[in-house]
Each structure stands twice: as C-alpha cells, then as structure tokens.
Amino acid sequence: MTQDEVYILKASLKDRKRIWRRIEIKGNQTLRDFDDVLREAFKHDHEDHLSGFFSGDAWKSKQLGVIEPYGGGTNSKKKISKLDLLEGTTIEYVYDFGDNIQHVIKLEKIVDSIPGTNYPRITSQNKPKYQYCVACEKIQKNSVATWICIECSSEKQENVLLCDDCLDEEHPDHYAEELLF
Numbered sequence: 601m602t603q604d605e606v607y608i609l610k611a612s613l614k615d616r617k618r619i620w621r622r623i624e625i626k627g628n629q630t631l632r633d634f635d636d637v638l639r640e641a642f643k644h645d646h647e648d649h650l651s652g653f654f655s656g657d658a659w660k661s662k663q664l665g666v667i668e669p670y671g672g673g674t675n676s677k678k679k680i681s682k683l684d685l686l687e688g689t690t691i692e693y694v695y696d697f698g699d700n701i702q703h704v705i706k707l708e709k710i711v712d713s714i715p716g717t718n719y720p721r722i723t724s725q726n727k728p729k730y731q732y733c734v735a736c737e738k739i740q741k742n743s744v745a746t747w748i749c750i751e752c753s754s755e756k757q758e759n760v761l762l763c764d765d766c767l768d769e770e771h772p773d774h775y776a777e778e779l780l781f
C-alpha cells in the first residue's frame with residue numbers, strides 16, 4: 601500500500617444501472633472526498649442530506665461510514681486504502697436516508713497515480729440518452745430536457761421533462777430535480 605495508489609471505481613444507480621460514472625480516487629483520500637465526487641457525479645445536493653457507505657447491500661451490511669452535508673460524520677476521515685477493498689469488490693452508497701437513492705460501486709482496479717493529476721476525478725460515464733423538453737415540443741422546438749418537474753409529473757401522471765428556460769419561466773416555484781444522463 602503506497603500513498604500513490606489510485607482506486608478506479610465504477611458507480612451505478614442501483615435501480616437504473618444504465619447510469620454510471622467511472623471515478624478515480626487516491627488511497628490516501630477519505631470517504632468524505634469520495635462522497636463529494638459521488639454527489640457531483642450524480643448531481644446530488646452538496647448541502648443537504650446524509651449519505652452513507654456500506655460494505656455490501658445497503659442497510660443489510662456493515663456501515664463503512666456516514667457523511668454529513670458539511671463534512672462531519674462517522675468515519676468521514678477514514679482513508680479509502682483503509683477500507684481494505686480488493687479489485688472486484690462491490691460496496692454500496694446511499695444518498696439521502698429519506699429518499700434512499702442507492703448506488704452500487706465496484707472497485708475495478710488499483711493503479712499508480714499520474715503525477716500532476718487532481719483526484720478524485722470522474723473519468724468516464726455512460727453514453728448519454730437525451731430527451732426533449734415537453735413544453736418546447738409543443739411549439740415544434742427541440743430542446744434537451746435538463747429537469748423533471750416533480751409536482752407536475754405527479755399531477756399529470758407522466759414525466760414532465762423541461763429545459764432550463766421552460767422550468768424557470770413556467771414552473772418557477774415547483775419542486776424539480778435535475779435529470780441524470
């Protein structure tokens with residue numbers, strides 16, 4: 601175990617495996633650093649909600665650590681190398697203990713770090729599948745949807761997908777979530 605090991609991990613949404621990100625993090629970085637890059641990769645709020653790491657199935661296996669939005673939490677300073685992960689091992693990550701968004705994380709490989717590189721970093725992701733804004737479609741315009749209006753979607757019982765402009769203009773105070781591609 602050297603300070604310069606880099607862990608290459610593939611994180612996917614547990615209930616939508618098509619959505620994945622490949623992440624590289626150094627062995628001497630912490631669960632907090634890992635949480636940070638996962639929140640960025642999956643567009644989770646950095647300032648809200650707890651998250652947690654599990655050694656296997658979420659909630660059914662050992663909790664490796666809990667991260668609070670502003671950085672504290674059990675084992676938040678624990679180093680990745682201290683998790684004793686082996687290549688091929690799978691752990692799980694839960695963002696928001698209320699919404700319980702589960703992610704499966706597989707350690708693909710441990711390699712040497714590349715000097716001058718900033719870790720952790722996101723190196724690749726699934727091929728994005730874009731959908732169009734339903735409001736723009738009505739006026740025969742194709743704009744990539746970046747949001748889902750949760751309020752309108754549950755009211756209409758269909759996915760109300762919107763571009764930035766239409767969300768701002770037509771759904772200003774509605775609860776919306778950013779789409780993941």
Ligand SMILES: [Zn+2]
Pocket residue numbers: 733734735736737743762763764765766767
């Ligand atoms: Zn639009």
Ligand SMILES: [Zn+2]
Pocket residue numbers: 749750751752753770771774
């Ligand atoms: Zn709306």
